[in-house]
Amino acid sequence: MSHAEILSCRFLCFDQMYSFEKRLQTFSDWPFREDCQCTPELMAKAGFVHCPSENEPDVVCCFYCLKELEGWEPQDVPWSEHAKRSPDCAFLQMKSWDELAAIEFFHLEHGRIRNYIRKMVHMKIAHFRDEVENISKNLRVIFEIAT
Template identity: 60%
Template sequence: MANIEVLNSRFSLYDKMYSHELREHSFADWPFRAECSCTPDKMAKAGFVHCPSENEPDVVCCFFCLIELEGWEPDDDPWTEHKKRSPNCGFLTMKKDFTELTVAEFFSMEKERLKIYLVKGRHVERDTNQSRSHGKCTSTPNHTYTTALLSHVCVCMASTTPAACTGNWTPAVSHNPRWFPK
């Protein structure tokens, strides 16, 4: 994963990618087509979204676990590669189609996806800080995550019911100046 901005962008865009059709549309410029194991349809069914760069035309990212894979060969099986690189991905263990999930199941999946995002974000920020300080771990005052968002995340993750997390939060709401500094 390149940087925190890429991670943030992917996380916010990929919430719509539970849909196989939307994932498959991302493979419009995919270099592997017929006669390959890693066709756009198979890649999308395995949870991948195509996110090429100028130098890497075959980069994909799982919309759920955010694992990024590149260097695909025509005979690579997307499910096998996904399981090998990210065996605990919640998408891989999902037994139903997205359209068959209950609200509670969807909420649970999104909660897991959010946990993965937060962990990956911490790792990206830590790695960035360490490279800036030449191996010395330092903290930065410019945290990418806003306190308002993190407070909302904590409330949603602590909850056991979908009703507690409405998804509607505004950074302007300041119930506690300690957690919402102006």
């Protein structure tokens, strides 16, 4: 599976992450636990899902706006960091889950899906640009050898 396919699968299942408990479950290997501002509970309350990689154990992604953040430090406040880097995230403006009307949920979900499609398109474009660059480099090498 390619990196883009893995990310696509991960982002696609984010529809389940409206649940605080489901987001919290993703933080089982979170490096910050006690005596800090970025505990798993506070990260999940801020809309984040823990999605570490081998090289980056503290990567989180907002299930809604898909903004990824890394490089967390114990004094970082998740809600503030999220708001700083993604001020238009509708999750940050969402009222309490219990107070949400069905139509408001549908509008939120429409926005989340739009964010997902936008992210996938940007990833595909970046992948395409990388492929074009590699092909161009190979062609330059071939034509340099041939002359």
